[in-house]
Amino acid sequence: MKTIGEKLKDARMNAGLKQSDVAEKLDCAPTSLTNWEKDKVQPSLDVLSKLCEVYGISPLSLLDREYEYADIVAISGKPVSDRTYEEQIALNFSEPVLVRLMAVEAQRQETKRIEETAAFLKDTDLLTRFGGMLNKAEIEAVKADYDASGAADADILFAFHALTADNKAAFLSMLSGMLADSDNLQAFNDKMDAAKAFTLDRLAKQRKEIKEG
Numbered sequence: 001m002k003t004i005g006e007k008l009k010d011a012r013m014n015a016g017l018k019q020s021d022v023a024e025k026l027d028c029a030p031t032s033l034t035n036w037e038k039d040k041v042q043p044s045l046d047v048l049s050k051l052c053e054v055y056g057i058s059p060l061s062l063l064d065r066e067y068e069y070a071d072i073v074a075i076s077g078k079p080v081s082d083r084t085y086e087e088q089i090a091l092n093f094s095e096p097v098l099v100r101l102m103a104v105e106a107q108r109q110e111t112k113r114i115e116e117t118a119a120f121l122k123d124t125d126l127l128t129r130f131g132g133m134l135n136k137a138e139i140e141a142v143k144a145d146y147d148a149s150g151a152a153d154a155d156i157l158f159a160f161h162a163l164t165a166d167n168k169a170a171f172l173s174m175l176s177g178m179l180a181d182s183d184n185l186q187a188f189n190d191k192m193d194a195a196k197a198f199t200l201d202r203l204a205k206q207r208k209e210i211k212e213g
Helices: 004-014 019-026 030-037 045-055 069-076 085-092 095-124 126-130 136-148 154-161 165-179 182-212
Strands: none
Touching: 004 030, 004 045, 004 085, 019 030, 019 045, 045 085, 069 085, 069 095, 095 136
16 A cells, blocks of 8 residues: 555656656755655645646545545544544545535435434324325424424324414413413313313314315
8 A cells, every 4th residue: 555655756757747847846845855755754735735736636546545424524523633644635625525425415314314204104104194284394393203202192293283383382381381380280180181182082083084085
């Protein structure tokens, strides 16, 4: 496996250039080329960029491997002093590649989200139970609450998300007021049992109407 210095030398020779030719273009001493190519000294990233421009290559071609999106993110999270020279090259010159990697990562996350939503719909039988009554945003909202609440009853979650925004605010305000007084707790529990039964009954009727309609 060749070092970065050896790869720089190969790139120079492939370009048909002498060390003196490159030194003249970069306005530096020919000995600098010798030190870089023998890995005695690492060129600054700015100088490396100019060298690659002269040789007609990408700085990324000097690396031993391709870096994925997660690699670049991990490198960016390291203190500068902890990054290797190769990691710094990957980070500094990956912007064009990073745009592509970010698009790939975004697609991967979207595919994962779709798969998780599909599994949620299947596990809770949401589409059969509620037909086309939920749009995409509402399904995502119900799923988020379902995941966050430790798989709460999907019927109750649906009933809440079926409310309008104003009704949700009123509903939550009512609950807050009732729970503020401990004397209301037993009555609240009784009413919630009744409310749950009422909600489930209404939902059952709606599902029946959808199936028969």
